[in-house]
Amino acid sequence: MKTDSEFCLIDETSHRVTVRFEGQELNLREGENLAAELLAMGVAPFRRTPVSGAPRNPFCMMGACFDCLVEIDGATRQACMVEVTENMEITMPSVNENSDA
Amino acid sequence: MHEADLIIIGAGPAGMAAAHTAAGTGLSVLLLDEQQRAGGQIYRDIERSSKTRGELLGKDYIAGLDLANGLNHKLISHIRGATVWQIEDARLVTFTVNGKATQATGKRLLIATGALERPMPVPGWTLPGVMTAGAAQILLKQSGIVCQRAVLVGTGPLLYLIAAQMVRAGSPPLALVETQTYNNRAFAMRHVIGALRGLRYFVKGLGLLAEIRRAGIKRYTGAADICIEGHNRAETVHFTSRGREHRIEAANILLHHGVVPNTQVTHSIGVIHYWNEQQRCFIPRRDDWGRTNLHDVFVAGDGSGIGGAKSAELSGRLAALEIACDLDAIGNGDRDLQATPLRTALSGEMAVRPFIDRAYPPFEGSLLPADSTIICRCEEVTAGDIRRHAKLGCLGPNQTKAFSRSGMGPCQGRFCGLTVTELLAQANHSTQEETGYYRIRPPLKPVSLGELATLADTETKEAAK
Protein backbone atom coordinates (compact mmCIF):
# COMPACT_ATOMS: atom_id res chain seq x y z
CA MET A 1 0.00 0.00 0.00
CA LYS A 2 1.39 3.35 -1.10
CA THR A 3 0.65 6.40 0.98
CA ASP A 4 1.88 9.58 -0.69
CA SER A 5 -1.32 11.33 -1.61
CA GLU A 6 -2.08 12.83 -4.99
CA PHE A 7 -5.01 14.79 -3.54
CA CYS A 8 -5.30 17.91 -1.43
CA LEU A 9 -7.93 19.24 0.96
CA ILE A 10 -9.26 22.71 0.27
CA ASP A 11 -11.22 23.61 3.34
CA GLU A 12 -12.41 22.77 6.83
CA THR A 13 -11.20 19.65 8.55
CA SER A 14 -13.76 18.04 10.76
CA HIS A 15 -12.97 15.85 13.70
CA ARG A 16 -10.70 12.92 12.86
CA VAL A 17 -11.16 9.36 14.03
CA THR A 18 -9.01 6.26 13.77
CA VAL A 19 -9.82 3.43 11.40
CA ARG A 20 -7.66 0.59 10.11
CA PHE A 21 -7.12 -0.35 6.46
CA GLU A 22 -5.36 -3.68 6.01
CA GLY A 23 -4.14 -3.33 9.59
CA GLN A 24 -2.64 0.13 9.12
CA GLU A 25 -4.04 2.91 11.33
CA LEU A 26 -5.41 5.95 9.48
CA ASN A 27 -6.89 9.17 10.87
CA LEU A 28 -9.89 10.06 8.75
CA ARG A 29 -12.42 12.88 8.98
CA GLU A 30 -15.46 11.53 10.78
CA GLY A 31 -18.71 11.47 8.79
CA GLU A 32 -16.98 12.10 5.47
CA ASN A 33 -17.16 9.76 2.48
CA LEU A 34 -14.99 6.74 3.16
CA ALA A 35 -13.68 6.27 -0.40
CA ALA A 36 -12.71 9.94 -0.61
CA GLU A 37 -10.92 9.81 2.74
CA LEU A 38 -8.98 6.67 1.82
CA LEU A 39 -7.96 8.24 -1.52
CA ALA A 40 -6.82 11.39 0.27
CA MET A 41 -4.66 9.20 2.50
CA GLY A 42 -3.02 7.74 -0.59
CA VAL A 43 -4.52 4.27 -0.23
CA ALA A 44 -3.96 2.22 -3.41
CA PRO A 45 -5.21 -0.24 -4.33
CA PHE A 46 -8.57 -0.59 -2.57
CA ARG A 47 -8.95 -4.10 -3.93
CA ARG A 48 -7.70 -6.63 -6.47
CA THR A 49 -9.94 -8.11 -9.13
CA PRO A 50 -11.08 -11.70 -8.79
CA VAL A 51 -10.26 -12.40 -12.45
CA SER A 52 -6.63 -11.30 -12.80
CA GLY A 53 -5.68 -9.80 -9.45
CA ALA A 54 -5.34 -6.35 -11.05
CA PRO A 55 -5.27 -3.39 -8.64
CA ARG A 56 -8.34 -1.13 -8.53
CA ASN A 57 -9.33 2.16 -6.96
CA PRO A 58 -12.62 4.09 -7.00
CA PHE A 59 -13.65 5.02 -10.53
CA CYS A 60 -17.13 6.62 -10.42
CA MET A 61 -17.59 7.78 -6.79
CA MET A 62 -21.35 7.41 -7.24
CA GLY A 63 -22.11 3.82 -6.46
CA ALA A 64 -22.21 2.54 -10.05
CA CYS A 65 -18.89 0.85 -10.87
CA PHE A 66 -18.21 -1.26 -7.74
CA ASP A 67 -14.46 -0.71 -8.11
CA CYS A 68 -14.31 0.71 -4.57
CA LEU A 69 -15.45 -2.52 -2.91
CA VAL A 70 -13.86 -3.10 0.48
CA GLU A 71 -14.69 -5.23 3.45
CA ILE A 72 -15.86 -3.25 6.47
CA ASP A 73 -16.16 -5.14 9.73
CA GLY A 74 -16.68 -8.28 7.71
CA ALA A 75 -19.28 -7.04 5.20
CA THR A 76 -18.42 -6.19 1.58
CA ARG A 77 -19.48 -2.60 0.87
CA GLN A 78 -18.94 0.14 -1.72
CA ALA A 79 -16.58 2.53 0.06
CA CYS A 80 -18.00 5.46 -1.90
CA MET A 81 -21.44 4.86 -0.36
CA VAL A 82 -20.26 4.73 3.25
CA GLU A 83 -19.45 7.45 5.78
CA VAL A 84 -16.45 7.23 8.09
CA THR A 85 -17.10 6.11 11.65
CA GLU A 86 -14.63 5.47 14.44
CA ASN A 87 -12.79 2.15 14.60
CA MET A 88 -13.88 0.84 11.23
CA GLU A 89 -11.90 -2.28 10.43
CA ILE A 90 -11.37 -2.18 6.67
CA THR A 91 -9.69 -4.76 4.47
CA MET A 92 -9.50 -5.57 0.79
CA PRO A 93 -12.36 -7.90 -0.06
CA SER A 94 -11.31 -11.52 -0.18
CA VAL A 95 -11.32 -12.36 -3.84
CA ASN A 96 -14.04 -15.01 -3.97
CA GLU A 97 -16.52 -12.83 -2.10
CA ASN A 98 -16.24 -9.98 -4.58
CA SER A 99 -19.19 -10.86 -6.69
CA ASP A 100 -21.78 -11.48 -4.01
CA ALA A 101 -21.45 -8.43 -1.84
CA MET B 1 -44.45 -1.26 4.71
CA HIS B 2 -44.50 2.39 3.58
CA GLU B 3 -47.38 3.83 1.60
CA ALA B 4 -47.62 7.00 -0.47
CA ASP B 5 -49.50 8.45 -3.43
CA LEU B 6 -46.23 8.92 -5.26
CA ILE B 7 -42.93 7.11 -4.89
CA ILE B 8 -39.94 8.92 -6.38
CA ILE B 9 -36.61 7.21 -6.90
CA GLY B 10 -33.72 9.69 -6.89
CA ALA B 11 -33.31 12.99 -5.04
CA GLY B 12 -31.49 14.94 -7.74
CA PRO B 13 -32.99 18.06 -9.35
CA ALA B 14 -35.83 16.12 -11.07
CA GLY B 15 -36.79 14.10 -8.00
CA MET B 16 -36.57 17.04 -5.57
CA ALA B 17 -38.61 19.34 -7.83
CA ALA B 18 -41.23 16.66 -8.50
CA ALA B 19 -41.56 15.92 -4.77
CA HIS B 20 -42.12 19.58 -3.99
CA THR B 21 -44.66 20.12 -6.78
CA ALA B 22 -46.58 16.94 -5.97
CA ALA B 23 -46.69 17.70 -2.25
CA GLY B 24 -47.93 21.20 -3.13
CA THR B 25 -51.03 19.65 -4.72
CA GLY B 26 -51.70 17.56 -1.64
CA LEU B 27 -50.16 14.24 -2.66
CA SER B 28 -48.14 12.24 -0.17
CA VAL B 29 -44.63 11.58 -1.46
CA LEU B 30 -42.05 9.00 -0.57
CA LEU B 31 -38.63 10.06 -1.88
CA LEU B 32 -36.05 7.28 -1.93
CA ASP B 33 -32.42 8.17 -2.51
CA GLU B 34 -29.26 6.16 -2.34
CA GLN B 35 -27.13 9.00 -1.00
CA GLN B 36 -27.08 10.20 2.59
CA ARG B 37 -27.97 13.72 1.44
CA ALA B 38 -30.29 15.17 -1.18
CA GLY B 39 -28.91 16.77 -4.35
CA GLY B 40 -28.11 13.94 -6.73
CA GLN B 41 -24.76 14.11 -8.45
CA ILE B 42 -25.12 17.66 -9.79
CA TYR B 43 -25.94 19.19 -6.40
CA ARG B 44 -24.03 16.58 -4.47
CA ASP B 45 -23.95 17.33 -0.74
CA ILE B 46 -25.46 20.78 -1.32
CA GLU B 47 -27.04 20.81 2.16
CA ARG B 48 -23.75 20.92 4.01
CA SER B 49 -21.33 22.37 1.51
CA SER B 50 -19.13 25.04 3.08
CA LYS B 51 -19.05 28.64 1.93
CA THR B 52 -15.55 28.32 0.45
CA ARG B 53 -16.60 25.27 -1.47
CA GLY B 54 -19.79 26.92 -2.71
CA GLU B 55 -17.87 29.90 -4.07
CA LEU B 56 -15.44 27.67 -5.86
CA LEU B 57 -18.14 25.49 -7.40
CA GLY B 58 -20.09 28.48 -8.68
CA LYS B 59 -23.61 29.82 -8.47
CA ASP B 60 -25.21 27.11 -10.62
CA TYR B 61 -24.27 24.68 -7.87
CA ILE B 62 -25.63 26.83 -5.05
CA ALA B 63 -28.96 27.02 -6.92
CA GLY B 64 -29.59 23.45 -5.75
CA LEU B 65 -30.02 24.63 -2.17
CA ASP B 66 -33.56 25.92 -2.80
CA LEU B 67 -34.57 22.54 -4.19
CA ALA B 68 -33.13 20.73 -1.19
CA ASN B 69 -34.91 23.12 1.20
CA GLY B 70 -38.15 22.43 -0.67
CA LEU B 71 -38.10 18.92 0.72
CA ASN B 72 -39.06 20.28 4.14
CA HIS B 73 -42.74 19.60 3.65
CA LYS B 74 -45.02 17.58 5.87
CA LEU B 75 -46.25 15.47 2.93
CA ILE B 76 -42.72 14.52 1.81
CA SER B 77 -40.89 11.73 3.49
CA HIS B 78 -37.31 11.53 2.29
CA ILE B 79 -35.52 8.28 3.07
CA ARG B 80 -31.76 8.66 2.85
CA GLY B 81 -29.33 5.89 2.03
CA ALA B 82 -32.13 3.86 0.42
CA THR B 83 -30.91 1.47 -2.27
CA VAL B 84 -33.81 0.33 -4.44
CA TRP B 85 -33.24 -3.17 -5.75
CA GLN B 86 -36.56 -4.45 -6.96
CA ILE B 87 -39.79 -3.07 -8.39
CA GLU B 88 -42.84 -5.25 -8.99
CA ASP B 89 -45.99 -4.33 -10.89
CA ALA B 90 -44.89 -0.69 -10.98
CA ARG B 91 -46.22 -0.30 -7.44
CA LEU B 92 -44.24 -2.34 -5.01
CA VAL B 93 -40.73 -1.05 -4.38
CA THR B 94 -38.20 -3.01 -2.34
CA PHE B 95 -35.18 -1.22 -0.94
CA THR B 96 -32.46 -1.50 1.66
CA VAL B 97 -31.51 1.07 4.29
CA ASN B 98 -28.54 0.34 6.57
CA GLY B 99 -28.55 -3.33 5.67
CA LYS B 100 -32.28 -3.75 6.37
CA ALA B 101 -34.65 -4.45 3.51
CA THR B 102 -38.13 -2.96 3.46
CA GLN B 103 -40.94 -2.24 1.00
CA ALA B 104 -43.21 0.58 -0.12
CA THR B 105 -46.32 0.79 -2.26
CA GLY B 106 -47.45 3.80 -4.23
CA LYS B 107 -50.15 4.74 -6.72
CA ARG B 108 -47.63 6.24 -9.10
CA LEU B 109 -43.89 5.76 -9.55
CA LEU B 110 -41.48 8.42 -10.80
CA ILE B 111 -38.03 7.24 -11.80
CA ALA B 112 -35.50 10.06 -11.58
CA THR B 113 -32.26 8.13 -11.43
CA GLY B 114 -30.24 10.61 -13.47
CA ALA B 115 -27.21 10.01 -15.60
CA LEU B 116 -24.00 8.03 -15.59
CA GLU B 117 -20.73 8.97 -17.20
CA ARG B 118 -20.61 7.47 -20.68
CA PRO B 119 -18.15 4.58 -20.41
CA MET B 120 -14.81 5.64 -21.89
CA PRO B 121 -12.78 2.47 -22.43
CA VAL B 122 -9.19 3.24 -23.44
CA PRO B 123 -6.11 1.10 -22.77
CA GLY B 124 -5.23 1.45 -19.08
CA TRP B 125 -8.54 2.92 -17.92
CA THR B 126 -8.82 0.34 -15.13
CA LEU B 127 -5.59 1.47 -13.39
CA PRO B 128 -5.81 3.20 -10.01
CA GLY B 129 -5.38 6.92 -10.66
CA VAL B 130 -7.88 6.87 -13.50
CA MET B 131 -11.36 8.10 -12.63
CA THR B 132 -14.28 9.68 -14.38
CA ALA B 133 -14.16 13.46 -14.40
CA GLY B 134 -17.50 13.29 -12.61
CA ALA B 135 -15.83 11.35 -9.80
CA ALA B 136 -13.25 14.10 -9.42
CA GLN B 137 -16.06 16.62 -9.19
CA ILE B 138 -17.86 14.55 -6.58
CA LEU B 139 -14.64 14.49 -4.51
CA LEU B 140 -14.61 18.26 -4.71
CA LYS B 141 -18.31 18.85 -3.98
CA GLN B 142 -18.70 16.27 -1.28
CA SER B 143 -15.34 16.18 0.43
CA GLY B 144 -13.48 19.33 -0.62
CA ILE B 145 -10.74 17.16 -2.12
CA VAL B 146 -8.91 18.25 -5.29
CA CYS B 147 -6.92 15.96 -7.57
CA GLN B 148 -3.28 16.98 -7.95
CA ARG B 149 -1.21 16.60 -11.13
CA ALA B 150 -4.33 15.80 -13.12
CA VAL B 151 -4.97 15.56 -16.85
CA LEU B 152 -8.53 15.87 -18.11
CA VAL B 153 -9.17 13.64 -21.11
CA GLY B 154 -12.22 13.54 -23.38
CA THR B 155 -14.72 16.12 -24.48
CA GLY B 156 -17.62 18.32 -23.40
CA PRO B 157 -18.48 21.36 -21.31
CA LEU B 158 -18.10 19.45 -18.05
CA LEU B 159 -14.35 19.23 -18.66
CA TYR B 160 -14.12 23.03 -18.81
CA LEU B 161 -16.19 23.41 -15.67
CA ILE B 162 -14.03 20.99 -13.72
CA ALA B 163 -10.82 22.55 -15.05
CA ALA B 164 -12.00 25.99 -13.95
CA GLN B 165 -13.03 24.70 -10.53
CA MET B 166 -9.61 23.12 -10.10
CA VAL B 167 -7.97 26.41 -11.02
CA ARG B 168 -10.07 28.21 -8.40
CA ALA B 169 -9.10 25.55 -5.86
CA GLY B 170 -5.43 26.27 -6.52
CA SER B 171 -4.64 22.95 -8.23
CA PRO B 172 -4.96 23.59 -11.96
CA PRO B 173 -4.88 20.49 -14.16
CA LEU B 174 -1.68 19.87 -16.13
CA ALA B 175 -3.53 19.74 -19.44
CA LEU B 176 -6.85 19.27 -21.24
CA VAL B 177 -6.67 16.52 -23.82
CA GLU B 178 -9.79 17.02 -25.95
CA THR B 179 -11.07 14.57 -28.51
CA GLN B 180 -13.41 16.84 -30.48
CA THR B 181 -12.11 18.15 -33.78
CA TYR B 182 -12.30 21.41 -35.62
CA ASN B 183 -14.80 19.80 -38.02
CA ASN B 184 -17.13 18.96 -35.15
CA ARG B 185 -17.24 22.60 -34.25
CA ALA B 186 -17.77 23.76 -37.81
CA PHE B 187 -20.65 21.29 -38.16
CA ALA B 188 -22.12 22.38 -34.84
CA MET B 189 -22.17 26.00 -35.99
CA ARG B 190 -25.23 25.17 -38.10
CA HIS B 191 -27.11 24.84 -34.84
CA VAL B 192 -25.74 27.96 -33.29
CA ILE B 193 -28.71 30.18 -34.12
CA GLY B 194 -31.16 27.84 -32.40
CA ALA B 195 -28.74 27.49 -29.54
CA LEU B 196 -28.59 31.23 -28.93
CA ARG B 197 -31.84 30.88 -26.99
CA GLY B 198 -29.61 29.22 -24.44
CA LEU B 199 -27.26 32.18 -24.43
CA ARG B 200 -26.61 31.84 -20.71
CA TYR B 201 -24.76 28.59 -21.43
CA PHE B 202 -22.55 30.18 -24.08
CA VAL B 203 -21.64 33.02 -21.79
CA LYS B 204 -20.83 30.56 -19.04
CA GLY B 205 -18.77 28.38 -21.42
CA LEU B 206 -16.75 31.30 -22.70
CA GLY B 207 -16.10 32.45 -19.16
CA LEU B 208 -14.77 29.01 -18.23
CA LEU B 209 -12.52 28.90 -21.30
CA ALA B 210 -11.14 32.33 -20.42
CA GLU B 211 -10.36 31.11 -16.89
CA ILE B 212 -8.58 28.09 -18.33
CA ARG B 213 -6.58 30.22 -20.74
CA ARG B 214 -5.57 32.72 -18.07
CA ALA B 215 -4.33 29.86 -15.90
CA GLY B 216 -2.04 28.85 -18.77
CA ILE B 217 -3.41 25.33 -19.04
CA LYS B 218 -2.32 23.57 -22.21
CA ARG B 219 -5.18 22.36 -24.44
CA TYR B 220 -4.79 19.68 -27.09
CA THR B 221 -7.70 19.09 -29.50
CA GLY B 222 -8.52 16.33 -31.96
CA ALA B 223 -6.79 13.88 -29.63
CA ALA B 224 -6.80 10.21 -30.66
CA ASP B 225 -4.95 6.95 -29.87
CA ILE B 226 -5.36 7.68 -26.17
CA CYS B 227 -3.59 5.22 -23.92
CA ILE B 228 -2.84 5.24 -20.19
CA GLU B 229 0.21 3.46 -18.85
CA GLY B 230 1.66 2.73 -15.47
CA HIS B 231 2.78 0.07 -13.11
CA ASN B 232 0.11 -0.59 -10.46
CA ARG B 233 -1.22 2.91 -11.05
CA ALA B 234 -1.53 5.46 -13.84
CA GLU B 235 1.74 7.24 -14.54
CA THR B 236 1.49 8.60 -18.08
CA VAL B 237 -1.11 9.32 -20.72
CA HIS B 238 -0.14 9.04 -24.40
CA PHE B 239 -2.09 10.40 -27.37
CA THR B 240 -1.78 11.98 -30.77
CA SER B 241 -3.04 15.44 -31.58
CA ARG B 242 -2.81 17.12 -34.97
CA GLY B 243 -0.42 14.52 -36.31
CA ARG B 244 2.00 14.61 -33.37
CA GLU B 245 2.56 12.18 -30.54
CA HIS B 246 2.39 13.41 -26.97
CA ARG B 247 3.10 11.94 -23.58
CA ILE B 248 2.22 13.55 -20.25
CA GLU B 249 3.21 12.32 -16.81
CA ALA B 250 0.31 12.59 -14.39
CA ALA B 251 -1.05 11.20 -11.14
CA ASN B 252 -4.76 11.51 -11.89
CA ILE B 253 -6.27 10.93 -15.30
CA LEU B 254 -9.87 12.09 -15.45
CA LEU B 255 -12.03 10.75 -18.27
CA HIS B 256 -15.24 12.22 -19.64
CA HIS B 257 -17.03 12.20 -22.96
CA GLY B 258 -20.56 13.01 -22.01
CA VAL B 259 -23.17 11.47 -19.78
CA VAL B 260 -25.91 8.98 -20.62
CA PRO B 261 -29.23 8.14 -18.94
CA ASN B 262 -28.97 5.63 -16.12
CA THR B 263 -31.55 3.15 -17.40
CA GLN B 264 -30.94 0.34 -14.93
CA VAL B 265 -34.32 0.77 -13.20
CA THR B 266 -36.37 1.50 -16.33
CA HIS B 267 -34.83 -1.46 -18.16
CA SER B 268 -35.62 -3.77 -15.22
CA ILE B 269 -39.40 -3.17 -15.30
CA GLY B 270 -40.15 -3.33 -19.00
CA VAL B 271 -40.17 0.34 -19.97
CA ILE B 272 -39.58 0.57 -23.73
CA HIS B 273 -36.35 2.30 -24.76
CA TYR B 274 -35.20 3.66 -28.10
CA TRP B 275 -31.74 4.39 -29.47
CA ASN B 276 -30.84 8.05 -29.77
CA GLU B 277 -28.28 8.36 -32.54
CA GLN B 278 -27.17 11.87 -31.63
CA GLN B 279 -26.50 11.08 -27.97
CA ARG B 280 -25.48 7.48 -28.75
CA CYS B 281 -27.47 5.89 -25.93
CA PHE B 282 -30.79 4.25 -25.04
CA ILE B 283 -33.54 6.53 -23.76
CA PRO B 284 -36.86 5.50 -22.18
CA ARG B 285 -39.85 6.17 -24.42
CA ARG B 286 -42.19 8.69 -22.75
CA ASP B 287 -44.80 11.31 -23.54
CA ASP B 288 -44.57 15.07 -22.89
CA TRP B 289 -45.35 14.52 -19.23
CA GLY B 290 -42.79 11.79 -18.76
CA ARG B 291 -45.31 8.93 -18.76
CA THR B 292 -43.83 5.67 -20.08
CA ASN B 293 -45.54 2.77 -21.81
CA LEU B 294 -46.40 1.55 -18.29
CA HIS B 295 -49.35 3.75 -17.34
CA ASP B 296 -48.37 4.31 -13.70
CA VAL B 297 -44.64 4.78 -14.30
CA PHE B 298 -43.05 8.14 -15.14
CA VAL B 299 -39.49 9.22 -15.87
CA ALA B 300 -37.94 12.67 -15.44
CA GLY B 301 -34.54 14.31 -15.49
CA ASP B 302 -31.39 13.11 -17.21
CA GLY B 303 -32.58 9.52 -16.85
CA SER B 304 -35.27 10.35 -19.42
CA GLY B 305 -32.81 11.99 -21.86
CA ILE B 306 -29.84 14.24 -21.21
CA GLY B 307 -30.76 17.88 -20.66
CA GLY B 308 -28.90 19.04 -17.56
CA ALA B 309 -29.98 20.22 -14.13
CA LYS B 310 -32.47 22.93 -15.07
CA SER B 311 -34.28 20.74 -17.61
CA ALA B 312 -34.35 17.96 -15.05
CA GLU B 313 -36.05 20.22 -12.54
CA LEU B 314 -38.65 21.32 -15.11
CA SER B 315 -39.37 17.79 -16.33
CA GLY B 316 -39.77 16.68 -12.71
CA ARG B 317 -42.40 19.37 -12.11
CA LEU B 318 -44.25 18.46 -15.31
CA ALA B 319 -44.42 14.80 -14.33
CA ALA B 320 -45.67 15.76 -10.87
CA LEU B 321 -48.49 17.85 -12.38
CA GLU B 322 -49.69 15.01 -14.59
CA ILE B 323 -49.52 12.60 -11.67
CA ALA B 324 -51.52 15.03 -9.51
CA CYS B 325 -54.08 15.21 -12.30
CA ASP B 326 -54.19 11.40 -12.59
CA LEU B 327 -54.94 11.15 -8.89
CA ASP B 328 -57.54 13.94 -8.96
CA ALA B 329 -55.53 16.32 -6.80
CA ILE B 330 -55.80 18.99 -9.52
CA GLY B 331 -57.95 19.32 -12.65
CA ASN B 332 -56.86 19.37 -16.29
CA GLY B 333 -57.21 23.14 -16.53
CA ASP B 334 -55.05 23.76 -13.51
CA ARG B 335 -52.46 21.27 -14.74
CA ASP B 336 -52.18 22.97 -18.14
CA LEU B 337 -52.08 26.43 -16.65
CA GLN B 338 -49.13 25.49 -14.44
CA ALA B 339 -47.45 23.49 -17.18
CA THR B 340 -47.33 26.23 -19.82
CA PRO B 341 -44.53 28.34 -18.33
CA LEU B 342 -42.61 25.17 -17.45
CA ARG B 343 -42.76 24.02 -21.08
CA THR B 344 -41.58 27.38 -22.39
CA ALA B 345 -38.64 27.32 -20.00
CA LEU B 346 -37.88 23.71 -20.92
CA SER B 347 -37.68 24.39 -24.63
CA GLY B 348 -35.32 27.29 -23.89
CA GLU B 349 -33.12 24.97 -21.83
CA MET B 350 -33.07 22.30 -24.52
CA ALA B 351 -32.24 24.76 -27.32
CA VAL B 352 -28.53 24.48 -26.63
CA ARG B 353 -28.43 20.65 -26.81
CA PRO B 354 -28.15 20.14 -30.59
CA PHE B 355 -25.13 22.44 -30.61
CA ILE B 356 -23.45 20.70 -27.65
CA ASP B 357 -24.17 17.21 -29.02
CA ARG B 358 -22.49 18.07 -32.33
CA ALA B 359 -19.65 20.19 -31.03
CA TYR B 360 -18.62 17.55 -28.47
CA PRO B 361 -19.48 14.12 -29.90
CA PRO B 362 -18.35 11.01 -28.00
CA PHE B 363 -14.80 9.82 -28.64
CA GLU B 364 -14.89 7.31 -31.54
CA GLY B 365 -11.91 5.39 -30.13
CA SER B 366 -13.97 4.56 -27.03
CA LEU B 367 -17.26 3.82 -28.79
CA LEU B 368 -15.52 1.07 -30.75
CA PRO B 369 -12.32 0.32 -28.82
CA ALA B 370 -9.35 -1.66 -30.13
CA ASP B 371 -9.43 -5.44 -29.57
CA SER B 372 -7.06 -5.48 -26.61
CA THR B 373 -8.96 -2.82 -24.61
CA ILE B 374 -10.92 -4.02 -21.56
CA ILE B 375 -14.54 -2.99 -21.95
CA CYS B 376 -16.16 -4.83 -19.01
CA ARG B 377 -14.26 -3.62 -15.95
CA CYS B 378 -15.82 -6.17 -13.59
CA GLU B 379 -15.07 -9.34 -15.54
CA GLU B 380 -12.13 -7.93 -17.55
CA VAL B 381 -13.63 -8.76 -20.93
CA THR B 382 -11.99 -7.08 -23.95
CA ALA B 383 -13.48 -5.57 -27.10
CA GLY B 384 -11.78 -8.40 -29.00
CA ASP B 385 -13.68 -10.99 -26.92
CA ILE B 386 -16.98 -9.39 -27.90
CA ARG B 387 -16.00 -9.28 -31.59
CA ARG B 388 -14.99 -12.93 -31.43
CA HIS B 389 -18.35 -13.88 -29.97
CA ALA B 390 -20.09 -11.89 -32.68
CA LYS B 391 -18.22 -14.04 -35.25
CA LEU B 392 -19.49 -17.12 -33.44
CA GLY B 393 -23.02 -15.91 -34.00
CA CYS B 394 -23.88 -13.74 -30.97
CA LEU B 395 -26.39 -11.13 -32.08
CA GLY B 396 -27.26 -9.44 -28.82
CA PRO B 397 -25.69 -8.47 -25.48
CA ASN B 398 -27.46 -11.24 -23.59
CA GLN B 399 -25.77 -13.87 -25.70
CA THR B 400 -22.27 -12.41 -25.26
CA LYS B 401 -23.03 -12.16 -21.57
CA ALA B 402 -23.54 -15.92 -21.41
CA PHE B 403 -20.33 -16.57 -23.37
CA SER B 404 -17.95 -13.98 -21.93
CA ARG B 405 -19.48 -12.96 -18.59
CA SER B 406 -19.42 -9.32 -19.75
CA GLY B 407 -22.10 -7.53 -17.75
CA MET B 408 -22.32 -10.32 -15.14
CA GLY B 409 -20.21 -8.58 -12.51
CA PRO B 410 -21.53 -6.42 -9.66
CA CYS B 411 -21.95 -3.28 -11.82
CA GLN B 412 -24.43 -5.24 -13.96
CA GLY B 413 -23.31 -3.67 -17.19
CA ARG B 414 -23.54 -0.04 -16.12
CA PHE B 415 -20.04 0.59 -17.51
CA CYS B 416 -20.00 -1.82 -20.45
CA GLY B 417 -23.59 -2.10 -21.71
CA LEU B 418 -23.47 0.64 -24.32
CA THR B 419 -20.04 -0.44 -25.56
CA VAL B 420 -21.21 -4.02 -26.04
CA THR B 421 -24.25 -2.82 -27.98
CA GLU B 422 -22.07 -0.64 -30.25
CA LEU B 423 -19.50 -3.40 -30.83
CA LEU B 424 -22.13 -6.02 -31.69
CA ALA B 425 -24.06 -3.64 -33.95
CA GLN B 426 -20.90 -2.91 -35.91
CA ALA B 427 -19.71 -6.51 -36.09
CA ASN B 428 -23.11 -7.79 -37.19
CA HIS B 429 -23.88 -4.90 -39.55
CA SER B 430 -27.08 -4.20 -37.66
CA THR B 431 -28.40 -1.18 -35.79
CA GLN B 432 -27.97 -0.50 -32.10
CA GLU B 433 -31.74 -0.65 -31.71
CA GLU B 434 -31.91 -4.13 -33.26
CA THR B 435 -28.94 -5.24 -31.20
CA GLY B 436 -30.62 -4.10 -28.00
CA TYR B 437 -29.36 -3.85 -24.43
CA TYR B 438 -28.72 -6.23 -21.55
CA ARG B 439 -31.81 -7.69 -19.96
CA ILE B 440 -31.68 -6.18 -16.47
CA ARG B 441 -33.06 -8.34 -13.70
CA PRO B 442 -33.46 -7.62 -10.02
CA PRO B 443 -31.74 -7.31 -7.67
CA LEU B 444 -30.49 -4.05 -9.20
CA LYS B 445 -27.65 -4.01 -6.68
CA PRO B 446 -26.14 -7.04 -4.97
CA VAL B 447 -28.24 -8.02 -1.95
CA SER B 448 -26.91 -10.04 0.96
CA LEU B 449 -28.67 -12.94 2.58
CA GLY B 450 -28.94 -10.84 5.72
CA GLU B 451 -30.97 -8.21 3.86
CA LEU B 452 -33.29 -10.85 2.44
CA ALA B 453 -33.72 -12.25 5.93
CA THR B 454 -34.79 -8.86 7.34
CA LEU B 455 -37.38 -8.62 4.57
CA ALA B 456 -38.80 -12.04 5.36
CA ASP B 457 -38.82 -11.01 9.00
CA THR B 458 -40.91 -7.86 8.48
CA GLU B 459 -43.28 -9.74 6.23
CA THR B 460 -43.94 -12.38 8.86
CA LYS B 461 -44.45 -9.71 11.51
CA GLU B 462 -46.93 -7.86 9.33
CA ALA B 463 -48.81 -11.03 8.45
CA ALA B 464 -49.09 -11.80 12.18
CA LYS B 465 -50.66 -8.41 12.91
Ligand code: FES
Ligand atom coordinates in the same frame (compact mmCIF):
# COMPACT_ATOMS: atom_id res chain seq x y z
S1 FES C 1 -16.32 4.20 -6.92
FE1 FES C 1 -17.77 3.36 -8.31
S2 FES C 1 -19.06 2.30 -6.94
FE2 FES C 1 -17.75 3.30 -5.60
